[in-house]
Amino acid sequence: MSATILTEESLVGTTGARPGAMGFLTDTTLCIGCKACEVACKQWNQLPMDNFGLTGFSYDNTGDLGASTWRHVAFVEQISDETGQRPTSLRAFQSNWLMMSDICKHCVQAGCLQACPTGAIIRTEYDTVVIQQEICNGCGYCVPACPFGVPELSISDHKVHKCTLCYDRLQDGLEPACAKSCPTDSIQFGPVDALMARARARVSTLQTRGVEGAYIYGDQAVGGTGGIEGLNAFFILTAPPEVYNLPSQPVLPQTKVLPGFTALAGAALAFGVAAILALREE
Amino acid sequence: MTDGYERKWENRRVAGRSAGDEARDSYYGTPVIHKPHWKWLIIFYFYLGGISGASYFVAAIAEHFGGPHGKPIARAGHYLSLAALIPSPFLLILDLGRPERFLNMLRVVKLASPMSVGTWGLTFFGGFCTLSAMIQAAQDGLFGKATLLARLLLGLPSRTISAVGSLFGFFVAGYTGVLLAATAVPLWTKAYRLMGPLFLASALSTATAALALILSLGRSSHESIKRLERLERVAMLSELGLLLALRSTLGRTLAKPMEEGHLGAVYRGGVLGMGLIAPLILHARSVLLRQPLSRGVASLASLLVLGGGFCFRYVIVLAGRDSADDPQATFEITRSEDTQR
Numbered sequence: 001m002s003a004t005i006l007t008e009e010s011l012v013g014t015t016g017a018r019p020g021a022m023g024f025l026t027d028t029t030l031c032i033g034c035k036a037c038e039v040a041c042k043q044w045n046q047l048p049m050d051n052f053g054l055t056g057f058s059y060d061n062t063g064d065l066g067a068s069t070w071r072h073v074a075f076v077e078q079i080s081d082e083t084g085q086r087p088t089s090l091r092a093f094q095s096n097w098l099m100m101s102d103i104c105k106h107c108v109q110a111g112c113l114q115a116c117p118t119g120a121i122i123r124t125e126y127d128t129v130v131i132q133q134e135i136c137n138g139c140g141y142c143v144p145a146c147p148f149g150v151p152e153l154s155i156s157d158h159k160v161h162k163c164t165l166c167y168d169r170l171q172d173g174l175e176p177a178c179a180k181s182c183p184t185d186s187i188q189f190g191p192v193d194a195l196m197a198r199a200r201a202r203v204s205t206l207q208t209r210g211v212e213g214a215y216i217y218g219d220q221a222v223g224g225t226g227g228i229e230g231l232n233a234f235f236i237l238t239a240p241p242e243v244y245n246l247p248s249q250p251v252l253p254q255t256k257v258l259p260g261f262t263a264l265a266g267a268a269l270a271f272g273v274a275a276i277l278a279l280r281e282e
Numbered sequence: 283m284t285d286g287y288e289r290k291w292e293n294r295r296v297a298g299r300s301a302g303d304e305a306r307d308s309y310y311g312t313p314v315i316h317k318p319h320w321k322w323l324i325i326f327y328f329y330l331g332g333i334s335g336a337s338y339f340v341a342a343i344a345e346h347f348g349g350p351h352g353k354p355i356a357r358a359g360h361y362l363s364l365a366a367l368i369p370s371p372f373l374l375i376l377d378l379g380r381p382e383r384f385l386n387m388l389r390v391v392k393l394a395s396p397m398s399v400g401t402w403g404l405t406f407f408g409g410f411c412t413l414s415a416m417i418q419a420a421q422d423g424l425f426g427k428a429t430l431l432a433r434l435l436l437g438l439p440s441r442t443i444s445a446v447g448s449l450f451g452f453f454v455a456g457y458t459g460v461l462l463a464a465t466a467v468p469l470w471t472k473a474y475r476l477m478g479p480l481f482l483a484s485a486l487s488t489a490t491a492a493l494a495l496i497l498s499l500g501r502s503s504h505e506s507i508k509r510l511e512r513l514e515r516v517a518m519l520s521e522l523g524l525l526l527a528l529r530s531t532l533g534r535t536l537a538k539p540m541e542e543g544h545l546g547a548v549y550r551g552g553v554l555g556m557g558l559i560a561p562l563i564l565h566a567r568s569v570l571l572r573q574p575l576s577r578g579v580a581s582l583a584s585l586l587v588l589g590g591g592f593c594f595r596y597v598i599v600l601a602g603r604d605s606a607d608d609p610q611a612t613f614e615i616t617r618s619e620d621t622q623r
């Protein structure tokens with residue numbers, strides 16, 4: 001796969017996160033694929049089980065983020081490399097077997113939140129994005145409005161669910177369950193600006209240690225692009241975003257609203273004139 | 283209420299491709315984004331809402347500019363608009379995961395959300411549409427001559443009402459296209475400037491076809507029908523042009539769901555062949571021969587357009603779902619710089 005990551009130097013490591021924003025740094029180079037975060041999240045939030053079965057995709061049996069899976073550990077077995085050949089050398093860190101704990105990105109400008117017609121999705125005092133379950137009516141518009149494929153309608157209660165960034169725990173001064181349970185600190189919780197500084201330092205360490213491909217996903221250069229302005233839950237990745245099923249230059253869907261309605265107004269004017277010409281009394 | 287929203291990874295395996303093959307250019311073929319659950323209820327709503335909105339503004343324009351020959355168009359338009367509108371809220375409410383909470387839609391006004399704006403627009407349009415149809419009924423004497431209701435309705439400024447209402451009519455006929463465009467679904471969002479106009483053109487062609495059909499079944503003058511057919515031709519030609527523009531904007535990967543398999547067949551046969559090309563040929567023949575369409579042929583043409591308009595809603599909704607399931611489609615629009623505007 002030849003994904004070109006377009007990065008403007010000035011945007012690397014920057015986000016538009018508001019002061020006081022809390023978030024996650026998920027450092028995939030530390031992930032060992034133990035799924036403690038998946039389990040901790042399910043337990044704390046009392047989420048129902050997923051399909052009972054095997055996907056056949058490496059160690060991944062939850063498959064995807066969804067209504068009942070708010071942390072999802074992806075397992076990328078690089079059996080063949082970009083050229084379709086079996087790799088002959090092992091890479092530093094994670095040795096051709098990439099693991100990554102995916103989550104709702106708690107976008108600085110969130111497509112799901114802007115789409116929600118009931119106001120069920122709110123931004124909290126921690127700058128996180130939460131769906132109020134007592135308001136959601138299951139219209140499902142936030143589902144395709146998320147550029148990362150996070151929210152999903154539940155087959156059990158017909159409302160949409162996603163990670164709350166443990167809103168209840170944060171209010172009690174506790175660390176989110178997934179970060180708490182992570183044995184390697186691949187998942188780190190804290191203020192976004194502090195985490196971002198840590199991520200920048202970590203990326204340069206990784207690069208000096210031979211992982212040239214290491215970069216931040218979720219700053220304004222990659223991941224937090226197109227009006228999204230950054231992700232409060234961001235990542236350190238070592239392969240192109242597409243390998244982890246992430247879009248490299250996603251766009252906030254609502255940037256299309258104004259031009260879309262402007263074009264519609266133009267068309268309405270044109271058809272209105274056409275209708276007057278066609279129907280008028282000569 | 284939908285019972286089972288399909289899980290992504292269940293029916294995803296492409297025949298003949300192993301997990302290793304899938305893993306080479308995506309995450310085992312897993313969709314990057316989630317598709318909406320919208321299916322038949324929404325397809326029917328898009329269709330009926332379009333007819334309702336467009337026949338309202340056609341009626342209003344005929345009422346204001348059409349003189350005596352506009353009267354039958356305005357009458358049919360006001361009635362048709364209400365008839366097509368009545369099922370719409372039910373379709374929309376039934377499509378919710380929690381229909382009993384539909385009123386939550388009216389908790390907030392969000393200009394960034396076409397669904398919020400659309401709900402409000404539809405609500406106001408409902409008021410105008412009902413009022414205009416009632417006034418029309420009063421004018422037609424359906425409420426008697428001297429009843430209180432009839433006198434009340436006839437005392438209302440009907441022309442002002444239909445003038446303001448027609449703005450909402452245009453909105454209801456086209457906003458659904460913008461609603462689809464403001465998502466991450468590649469097939470809908472890539473051509474975001476075309477979606478609104480396309481839905482409006484299709485709404486206009488189906489509404490004029492339905493009105494021409496109704497008028498030709500009644501005893502309306504030839505002149506009224508002739509004018510409607512003129513407008514219908516404009517709508518069909520614009521729709522054809524917009525569909526070609528859509529195809530060229532989408533490119534190969536994104537247009538794939540509209541071109542392959544069952545949806546491809548419906549698109550070519552139903553949307554293009556039945557809905558646009560066949561009626562355009564019938565119309566062209568009558569224009570060239572300077573002969574008005576005979577009643578039978580005209581009705582056939584109208585029915586074809588109505589069928590084609592439905593096929594368009596069907597294809598655009600389902601093809602969008604398919605394109606959301608295709609990781610390569612999402613990567614295509616999120617990899618290149620051109621989506622950054």
Ligand code: SF4
Nearest residue numbers: 104105107111112146
């Ligand atoms: S990742 Fe998706 S669900 Fe999470 S905040 Fe962003 S848009 Fe919303």
Ligand code: SF4
Nearest residue numbers: 116136137139140142
């Ligand atoms: S499904 Fe619920 S949370 Fe999502 S947009 Fe609709 S009301 Fe909002």
Ligand code: SF4
Nearest residue numbers: 041163165166176178
């Ligand atoms: S922050 Fe809480 S809700 Fe979100 S993934 Fe972690 S444990 Fe689950």
